[in-house]
Amino acid sequence: MPDFGGGAAPGADASDLDGENYNPAEAPDPKEWLALDEQERQILVENFHRRAGVRPPNETVHAIFHVIVENQIAEGDDLPVRRAVERLIDGGLDRHEALHAVGSVLSDFMYDILQGKETKAFPQDAYNAAVERLTVESWRQQAKPEAPAKKRGKPR
Incomplete structure (x- = not known):
C-alpha cells in the first residue's frame, strides 16, 4: 500500500494504518490514491479524523464525502474539482x-x-457548474454557525 506521509510498514493493509498516512492538508499522489480500493481510502480518512480528534456526526458519511472529493481531484481536469480546491486555497481556505x-x-x-428531486442519473453538468461557482465567501457564509439553517437544494 502506498504511504501517504506516515508510518505504515511496507505491505501493510488499511486496517494496520495509524491515520498518519492520509492528511487532507496535503494532496495524495493521484496514482497512488486511485490504486487503493474505496474501503482503503475510507479507512485512511477515518483514521486521520480519529487521530485529529475530529468527531463528525456520522464518521462514515464524512469519510465517504472526503473520498469522493479526493477521487475527483485525483481524476484530474476532467472535472472542475481540482481547480476549485486550488482556487479556494488561493482564496484563504486550508x-x-x-x-x-x-x-x-x-x-x-x-x-x-435522496429526496427524489433528481430522478435521472447524477446531474453532472449542474454539479460541475455549482463547483465552478463555489467561492470562499459563499462557503464561509454557508458554514457560519449563526447562519439560519441552510436550505437544501441550491438553485441551479
Missing part, C-alpha cells in the same frame, strides 16, 4: 476546509437525489 466546501456542494446534490 486544503481540508476546501475539501469540505466542495463536499458541501456534493452533499446538496446527493440530498436532492
